[in-house]
Amino acid sequence: MELYLQKLIPLGIDIGTRIVGAIVLWIVGGFLIRMAQRLVSASMTRQKIEPTLIRYLSSTVGILLNVILIIAVLSVFGVETTTFAGLLAAAGVAIGMAWSGLLSNFAAGVFMIVLRPFKVGDFVTVGGITGTVEEIGLFVTTINTMDSVRTFVGNNKVFSDTIQNFTANPHRRVELVCQLAHGVDVNDAIARLQARVAKIPNVPTSPAPEVNLLTFTLAGPVLSVRPYTHNDHYWQVYFDTNLAIVDVGGTAGFPPPHQHLHITNVK
DSSP: OHHHHHHHHHHHHHHHHHHHHHHHHHHHHHHHHHHHHHHHHHHHHHTTOOHHHHHHHHHHHHHHHHHHHHHHHHHHTTOOHHHHHHHHHHHHHHHHHHTHHHHHHHHHHHHHHHHOSOOTTOEEEETTEEEEEEEEOSSEEEEEETTSOEEEEEHHHHHHSOEEESSSSSOEEOOEEEEOOTTOOHHHHHHHHHHHHTTSTTOOSSSOOEEEEEEEETTEEEEEEEOEEOGGGHHHHHHHHHHHHHHHHHHHTOOOOOOOOOOOOOO
């Protein structure tokens, strides 16, 4: 027993010391990694770099430092760094083959950061989803849809599909129509609508609202009513324009449109 105790006590002390050292290293390393991420983010924020790029680089720095921390913790237990590097490389190949989709998402995320088709806060349609960009991550893009549903879209699907950025341009055109009845003076209706729509809040004078004769139906002429506004005010202008069309028709006394049905007897 004494012989066994003489061998086990030093071994237990050595293992205990390594465990305590690994725990301390993990705690201190985790704290330093979080501090490094905050310093990187603060530094780039002071330089007025885009929030999208700040989050992306901060996440990348965190992942790389955590990998280094894991290697350091394993070295405390006597694991050779070169051996671990070989295992990590082999695991990377296996994971790369199994997770090719994730890697393609990662690569697409890098291209989106470099090319910047949109940024955080933009209103876009990507991957069939329309909403406001909340975050561009390493693998997915987070979008808040108009009905307040947080949606995650893989970066590869975003980058390989059509991207529509409604915020990029200063103005966006609202598309509406106004059905007139037969006998209504089209020029008078156009003049009234142009004057009324121009008074709607957030409709700029340049470019000015467009009201034109669009087409004809059985009910009468159809006008296209197209005010411009910034994307942030799109729906407010959309609904206010509908109200303006109703208001102009009521004020001018335009008759309600109805279809004329002609029946011809064929003998």
